[in-house]
Amino acid sequence: MSETARSILLVAACALIDSDGRILLAQRPEGKSLAGLWEFPGGKVEPGETPEESLVRELHEELGITTKVACLAPLSFASHTYEKFHLLMPLYVCRRYEGIAHGKEGQALKWVKPQALRDYPMPPADEPLIPILQDLL
Numbered sequence: 001m002s003e004t005a006r007s008i009l010l011v012a013a014c015a016l017i018d019s020d021g022r023i024l025l026a027q028r029p030e031g032k033s034l035a036g037l038w039e040f041p042g043g044k045v046e047p048g049e050t051p052e053e054s055l056v057r058e059l060h061e062e063l064g065i066t067t068k069v070a071c072l073a074p075l076s077f078a079s080h081t082y083e084k085f086h087l088l089m090p091l092y093v094c095r096r097y098e099g100i101a102h103g104k105e106g107q108a109l110k111w112v113k114p115q116a117l118r119d120y121p122m123p124p125a126d127e128p129l130i131p132i133l134q135d136l137l
């Protein structure tokens with residue numbers, strides 16, 4: 001093991017897609033790490049959860065929408081070394097959900113066209129995911 005070994009943090013994230021093919025981004029609130037940056041909704045996978053179960057829970061808690069494990073399609077993943085941990089973040093696509101997304105934790109939300117994704121500063125881990133989404137949509 002290298003001297004700078006970091007633990008792996010497993011975070012599940014979701015590209016929620018609307019009927020116009022836009023992607024939902026959420027802005028990280030003040031006071032959190034990477035505040036002000038735009039990210040895919042999601043969060044840490046808790047012990048005993050699968051990544052998919054974690055996302056269904058987070059999407060409900062953060063956005064007030066309801067979806068199912070079967071409605072989450074794996075697309076890609078991010079693997080990025082931050083100072084304190086190494087982030088491993090599977091990215092799912094979800095096109096089937098119920099409800100209207102709103103920032104239940106006070107976070108700003110934005111539906112963004114694929115070609116405009118680069119107008120929203122994102123965490124460095126997310127950078128390689130942008131062309132993958134642009135190719136998909």
Ligand SMILES: Nc1nc2c([nH]c(=O)n2[C@@H]2O[C@H](COP(=O)(O)OP(=O)(O)OP(=O)(O)O)[C@@H](O)[C@H]2O)c(=O)[nH]1
Pocket residue numbers: 011012013032033034038039040041042043044087123124125126
């Ligand atoms: N949900 C989400 N998290 C991301 C993305 N990109 C990225 O680097 N992350 C990182 O993954 C972690 C997600 O943790 P979280 O959302 O559950 O936790 P948090 O912000 O409340 O905790 P924190 O303030 O300790 O970072 C954060 O460190 C966040 O910076 C993304 O697109 N979506």
